[in-house]
Amino acid sequence: MRLSRFHLHTTKETPADAELASHRLMLRAGMIRKLAAGLYTWSPLGLRVLRKVEAVVREEMDRAGAIELQLPTIQPKELWEETGRWEKFGGQLLKIRDRKEAEYCYSPTAEEAVTDFARQELGSYKQLPVNFYQIHTKFRDEIRPRFGVMRAREFLMKDAYSFHVSDADLAREYENMKAAYTRVFTRLGLRFRAVQADSGAIGGDASQEFHVLADSGEDALAFSTGSDYAANVEAAQAAEPPPRPAAAEALRKVDTPTQKTCEDVAALMGIALQRTVKSVAVMGTGGFVLALVRGDHTVNEIKLGKVAGLADYRPATEAEIAQHLGSEPGFLGPVGPKAPIKVVADREVAAMADFVVGANERGFHLAGVNWGRDLPEPDLVADIRNVVEGDRAADGGEIRLARGIEVGHVFQLGRKYSEAMGFTVLDETGKAAVPAMGCYGIGVSRIVAAAIEQNHDEAGIVWPVPMAPWAVAVCVINPKKDAAVDAAAEALLADLQAAGLDAVLDDRGLRPGAMFADIELIGIPHRVVVSERGLAAGTFEYRARTATEAESLDRAQLLEKLRG
Amino acid sequence: MRLSRFHLHTTKETPADAELASHRLMLRAGMIRKLAAGLYTWSPLGLRVLRKVEAVVREEMDRAGAIELQLPTIQPKELWEETGRWEKFGGQLLKIRDRKEAEYCYSPTAEEAVTDFARQELGSYKQLPVNFYQIHTKFRDEIRPRFGVMRAREFLMKDAYSFHVSDADLAREYENMKAAYTRVFTRLGLRFRAVQADSGAIGGDASQEFHVLADSGEDALAFSTGSDYAANVEAAQAAEPPPRPAAAEALRKVDTPTQKTCEDVAALMGIALQRTVKSVAVMGTGGFVLALVRGDHTVNEIKLGKVAGLADYRPATEAEIAQHLGSEPGFLGPVGPKAPIKVVADREVAAMADFVVGANERGFHLAGVNWGRDLPEPDLVADIRNVVEGDRAADGGEIRLARGIEVGHVFQLGRKYSEAMGFTVLDETGKAAVPAMGCYGIGVSRIVAAAIEQNHDEAGIVWPVPMAPWAVAVCVINPKKDAAVDAAAEALLADLQAAGLDAVLDDRGLRPGAMFADIELIGIPHRVVVSERGLAAGTFEYRARTATEAESLDRAQLLEKLRG
Structure with missing residues (x-):
């Protein structure tokens, strides 16, 4: 890939309404452009990052045995009425009338549609367990869309739904999904925590959120110094207090x-x-x-x-x-x-x-x-209070608070949707049984913004390698001036690509300062400069995005360093 | 991939409203399930095919130098009013009001949105030419949705939009796109023709359609026996008639x-x-x-x-x-x-x-x-008539008619949208110039149905290899009965995958007749049977989907045949 044939368009201005660093930096880097409130175009640069995240999510879902399908984004009112959510979902449900005045909504989630698919497809316990997922556009009509793609109205979500003959099998798949999510966020190079979430009417261990840790995060999270315990403050519990002392004062x-x-x-x-x-x-x-x-x-x-x-x-x-x-x-x-x-x-x-x-x-x-x-x-x-920093945790440790951005949620739904929609399969004894369900979401487009919240500095984005639009930028000083320089840059690009590195050639011909500023702003983890002077010395100037100094390396040293 | 861990669900019944072979076969094979009128869920099997088509389209667009981005599916009314299409598009435009009563539509095409992106991004002739494309969900509120995904309301489309400083450069890119489309349909293994389309107000050579040839096609196409000339009957022209004879009769x-x-x-x-x-x-x-x-x-x-x-x-x-x-x-x-x-x-x-x-x-x-x-x-x-079979063509040949399914359309738009939306760039002399535009569409989901219309028989679908959900099915007779048979099947699967073949193991344990019927119905090009008897003889039973007889081949012969 050559940047001269790509569309890269960075800007210096920061829009006034961009409060979060990720929003500002995605706009400055030209990853997204606003079409309307809460609606963003993903530019070629932004889409490269989004697709990398999507690919990791897909690979790990496939590895976990989930099966991909695709449900329509537009779904009929009748289906949503079966579960009562046509009314209960509230204002975030974008309701639509077609030319025949039939009512639909733009799917904000798909429990109803997938259960409708399942009840057409699954008739026997022998077909269970099964976990269907999709990676598809969703819409939530946020009353106050903001923060760029962090809280956009139209967004990309991975949503999975599993069906089981027993609660025990649902619990098994729930653990399987938690493990898959852990692999996803680990592979993406993010610092994250799985935390207990509020589990609504179900209780127990039935709902966990995955948060990317970032000071700007919307959610408060509680951790214990004494164990792995972590929970959204919504759900976090402190230890039982010590027994009540005797009365000592008069009223x-x-x-x-x-x-x-x-x-x-x-x-x-x-x-x-x-x-x-x-x-x-x-x-x-x-x-x-x-x-x-x-x-x-x-x-x-x-x-x-x-x-x-x-x-x-x-x-x-x-x-x-x-x-x-x-x-x-x-x-x-x-x-x-x-x-x-x-x-x-x-x-x-x-x-x-x-x-x-x-x-x-x-x-x-x-x-x-x-x-x-x-x-x-x-x-x-x-227990009706929020935990606070310093609370004693149930495990004997102390509660610490941090902030996070929710990027995943796993949930044991039980039989809420299958029962409401009359979905049964024949069990081993030939009787109709209502399958238990789990649902598992990942905010694919939100991950992009969350990663930036966690990884940026004054100069711009600092991508973890697995999410970077390119891992390496080969920057040519004065391209098309000296054929030897151009040839050396092309040869290096080929070497890097042969070594399996996602490399790009910056042959746009910008002045070095402007070129380097762009490459830093868009967060490329590794920068290599090819210049006439370096070529004479047989070296390339290398600088990691996180380093303060550049170093001179010959080809072998450079390849060794980049292969990591 | 093992079918026992996949979700395959074929059916025998043919729904009464399924008129076209592709609609019936996609339902029988379980590739799609109807959610509501014109809205279909793509099952895991169907999605495999859709993704293969999508991948070929993406590769060829990338190869042609187009750059992928993604526009929102929900687009504001104001943008569509700039070109007058909010009213002019007609009933197919699905109009939507959000919770704040602001008006939007679900994108049926994206000239306005991409031109809005372009006018934010492109300011100089130096940034041109550029060709942006996306592969994304579209919606057209068909008054009579039918034929399954052939004329669904929600569908997957590749839409590309190019911007140019001159008409000559637009014409160059138009030819580039025609070549890319020809590669796409050739790679997919389809019999197709590029035909002159009605070019509306622009005239000339400015619009061509790509049709998959099939007797059930909705469009009539005219070909000349005398040259490459081919046109949609809407646009086809016959030769000038011979001069008028003299009057011979009385009134x-x-x-x-x-x-x-x-x-x-x-x-x-x-x-x-x-x-x-x-x-x-x-x-x-x-x-x-x-x-x-x-x-x-x-x-x-x-x-x-x-x-x-x-x-x-x-x-x-x-x-x-x-x-x-x-x-x-x-x-x-x-x-x-x-x-x-x-x-x-x-x-x-x-x-x-x-x-x-x-x-x-x-x-x-x-x-x-x-x-x-x-x-x-x-x-x-x-010329105000439709051509008919046997007409003399302008090139001296004779007109022949055939039927086709439109799966692609390339169009020189000129300055219609860029002018209406006030999009200019500075030209070489520093003056504001309105760029010329081209647009290029491919009906990705429609290709799946069109391919089936062209390629099916009594037993089911007959996929061209590049579109098949799997190229080879390894069918195990009585799996989990004889460890040697299972091991031989697994080993063969590994060999085939190592040879770069997309192979699947049918280890579901169905009776041979039912298993073979499924594999034929879903159109797998190559079937290999692993059985105790074959194993004893050191052979596999091989049958091509298009062959009437099976043949016994040893491993080496089989691999040679499948590697083609």
């Missing part, structure tokens, strides 16, 4: 005229924030609920939503609060409500003694509060 | 009480159909026009539409006919109209003497009609 009313937050109250009283309790008023199916977390903690909405009766909870209104507690926000607490309420305490709160809560009276808090003495034991004790 | 009125067609009139009069003239009444921008073709000919609507004033012609109503000719359909003619009309005569009609036309009077025709004597010379003489 007393504290004057807090303008102190409405735990922070302000603790500061006024000169006590640690950890001694205070935050009261969050919500409405569940059973009525008014007061959720309590320690003053330095925050409520984890997903965990709270798993409490019985709170699956679809909403914040209580001021009127509802006044009705149940007789007070206004800022001074709420679980002691002496006006009307019956339910109290859900975080495990940490349930283990506290002598704590501080709102007095349900404007301008006052209560201190020295103790369970069983000043108020009844909580109606329910549960 | 007379013929009693044709119920004879309304040329056929009936000729039969009643006992004359050749070629002596009669058909009058077709239409309305153009200038008013009423009577188009005349010989009784045995038919009007070519595209040719008629090129006559000045008839670009958007429509049939005349009975009222308009009565007003201008004073008669009713069935008895119309150009002699003695009631109101002024314009007469457009086909070249053949203009060269006739002593002909028969309707008398503009119910129940009567006129015979012995002659130009210049009984009616004025035609207002316009033009």
